[in-house]
């Protein structure tokens with residue numbers, strides 16, 4: 001029997017989310033029904049609401065989510081009813097060459113993992129409703145494949161556990177897995193939103209000796225110092241001037257630059273900040289068709305590199321265990337990243353508050369008893 005729930009739906013022709021009744025389908029053999037506790041508001045959700053990224057409508061957005069397993073399909077073996085879980089947008093098969101090589105975010109069978117013969121959600125009149133990231137977490141419950149869920153211990157509350165699903169995975173992952181930063185490294189992080197703050201924390205966890213935060217808003221730089229930035233740099237105006245000022249702080253440039261904005265100009269800036277033999281790691285998502293312009297001589301003569309790190313090149317299941325241990329020991333500050341918790345019915349207000357420069361993450365409390 002489909003489960004009647006309330007979800008925030010992006011309707012045709014609307015630039016806001018509408019709370020409405022939808023039906024959640026029964027789980028397939030390898031699927032899990034998760035009762036949502038907390039869900040974070042991520043900038044990619046905003047891009048879909050504003051239309052800069054496209055999705056068929058009506059649609060349920062939301063993907064940075066923690067909740068409690070409510071029901072499982074017949075072949076689910078790894079998670080049990082009652083466990084707290086966090087979901088990833090990068091499920092993986094665990095068996096293809098990319099998965100076996102430790103790059104599950106590049107899983108070549110992800111389409112099979114995500115495949116579903118019928119829609120996850122429908123309006124009461126039967127109209128199918130799309131689900132962002134094959135999940136759709138802006139609702140009281142959602143369906144996810146078992147492969148996209150990691151178990152979170154009870155002592156990690158869902159209000160912070162949800163961050164592990166997107167911004168922490170992406171930001172820390174880009175530093176630890178993508179860039180593989182070490183204690184001798186100097187790191188610049190461009191963009192101090194949720195992902196950038198997580199990248200700063202990743203650089204701190206990795207023991208980088210200098211961590212320079214760059215943002216175009218002064219208020220974000222103040223925030224960055226609380227999460228590991230040893231230096232800050234206002235990245236306004238001529239990029240050549242930004243590079244000069246970075247060289248004043250770190251003579252010769254940094255060994256690693258992390259781009260957490262999702263813009264070709266800041267990706268090129270990341271490359272320009274590098275010392276010889278340095279690596280720029282770009283994790284910000286960009287629409288199809290964009291190109292990044294970098295100086296060829298600096299690339300070749302300077303042995304510099306530029307690379308992607310989609311969703312932080314994460315290894316979700318083992319990463320969540322790592323994050324939990326660092327959180328418990330106080331080395332990973334998740335509580336400080338949640339700058340606002342709002343009830344689910346204030347989701348539109350939450351999307352507005354994301355624009356406040358002091359905001360790192362707005363999290364919505366969905367379940368009545370959510371921890």
Ligand SMILES: [Zn+2]
Nearest residue numbers: 042044064166
């Ligand atoms: Zn996200």
Ligand SMILES: [Zn+2]
Nearest residue numbers: 093096099107
């Ligand atoms: Zn795979």
